[in-house]
Amino acid sequence: MNPLTQVPLPGNIRERVFDILTATQAPQWIETDQALCVSRSLGAQLLEGTDPGVELPEILPCLVGAEGIAPISFPVINLSAGHIVDVHVFNAEAGYEILLIDASESHAVTQNVQQQAHEIKLLNRRLEKLTVALEQARAEAETASTAKSRFIAGMSHEFRSPLTAVMGFTELMQQGVAQPKQALSGIRESAVYLLTLIDNLLEHGAAEDGETVINPEPTDVGELFSGIVKQMRPLATAKMLELTVDAPDGPALELVVDPLRCRQILINLLTNAVRHTETGSIDLAWRVAGRQLRVSVTDSGSGIAPAELERIFVPFERGAAAAGRPGAGLGLAISRQLAEAMKGTLTVASTQGEGSCFTLELPLPDQLSAVRRVTSPGTQAEIMVVDDDSNIRAVLNLALADAGHDVVVCASLNEVTAAIGEHGLPDLALVDLDLYGEDGLEVVDALKTQAPELPVLAMSASTGEDVARRSRRAGCQGFIAKPFELLALANTIQKALPGPQDE
């Protein structure tokens, strides 16, 4: 059927319609009135409602907005009933003449091609993003690997230098070449440096894992700071530097702070101050202002350039003044991390050529209480030392005997049982938790079973919080992390021993 022979088309559009119809299959020609009702239709029945007299609900939406601008063509219209048609609208005297051409077949072909093209584009884009992400990950891995290599090389140097001093002084002492006082001072200085380095490395790892634990407890801060200065004095004296403490007047104050973390920060600050000061003095001053503890470490050293004042707190970054000096570039970074973990701040003010002042400010809980300083002489007692390391046993035996105590040393639970059988129960026991092949807590348990009131102090080279917690749960009166200062150990023992100060 040729619609052209049955529809009286206007002459001006006959040629165009002829072109359209000859190029397509299944055309449908619809004539409408003004109300867009079908007046006559020809061709295959593509749409419902194309009988004369009915409305064209499917086509109507196509004509919204098109009034007055026909003739118009809308190729590939997906009508809501599922028909896919090309719509051509022509003006007629009494309405519209509409030519619908089935576009299902061409639509299917085009859609297939277009779908594949789009999916390939989307896949390519995802691939590009993955490539960028992979490249970024590779670059980060390379950077991390370089940093790791640099770190290992740096750490190797940091460990080897003090170890060289320790080994050298020891050998010279054995040969009788070095003066014991000078050699021991050098060995001690190197040991303190190594300990600080290890503490800082462990702390840096913990901070990176978000595992910094803060344990505030009532602390006689005057005693704490004096002890730290006493520990650092030999280093200062070796460089002919004066090291002073400026403390507030009045009775001793017991403040709720984390003594271990305060100690770590101040050791770092004082070590740096000694390292960067060639002449003059270093002063540790502390005050309580309102609900804040302020501790400052001031030196008369080389000072820090303004541009480096913040960089020195970045891990492994070191100021220009530190070039060529020992140090891993961790101390200040960790000190600030610790200060912030205690909800405090660590800041620096410095003038080049005049010196620097580092200030630690820590918030305090409401209660401040003055504490009575313990001045009574140490109690002499019988102390049992349990440790599997013969050197540690020897050091403790010497130190405790020198303090006037009777000392019994044991290396295992069997030896503890035998010693109790021979000497009876001690006044206090010092038990290493990491005994070779045994759990030190079993020794604690055995002692506590026989004498629940016996003071027991646990020792361990493991510094994790869970070790201290487990020892407390087992009934220990205190926990001492290795290595320890003998002075601090003596104070802890005196506090744990029953005596006149135990009120």
Place this chain on the structure above:
Amino acid sequence: MKSVKVCILGDFAVGKTSLVRRFVDEAFSERYLTTVGVKIDTKTVHLNDSGPIKLVLWDVAGADELSALQTSYVRGSAGFILVCDLTRRETLTTATKLKSEVAAQFGPVPWCLLANKSDLAQEREIDDMALTELAEDGWNVHATSAKTGFNVETAILALASRLAAASGRSP
């Protein structure tokens, strides 16, 4: 009842068809099926100020510019909806380009930008700050999700209100 033609334009696979389906049928399909030509849907909405209005939504096949073919689809539109994909930055560039082309050819008509796929928060390449900057430049921007339905109706009804107000002002 007043009928208005609204064209939905944007790059391919930004979710134009899904937005219309969410608005008209309250449904969503995960499957991507490219649109060829135009899909026409209608929905009558009831506006508080101006009563019912029939939206004739022309969901035009995705493209990064207006071809001659698409120009014929857009002709006669009372307004248009631009769509971009929050997980593909370049689709915002396409939307910006299409907006300029439509404005140049058809003059000032109400329009809005739907920043779609807001549910894919982890994959976003266009952040809230970029949308805020567009809003500060006078764009009617709505973050939407055809998948969850977030903001779709609110955004299109806001445009419908402006269309109704504009048609009320027309002679």
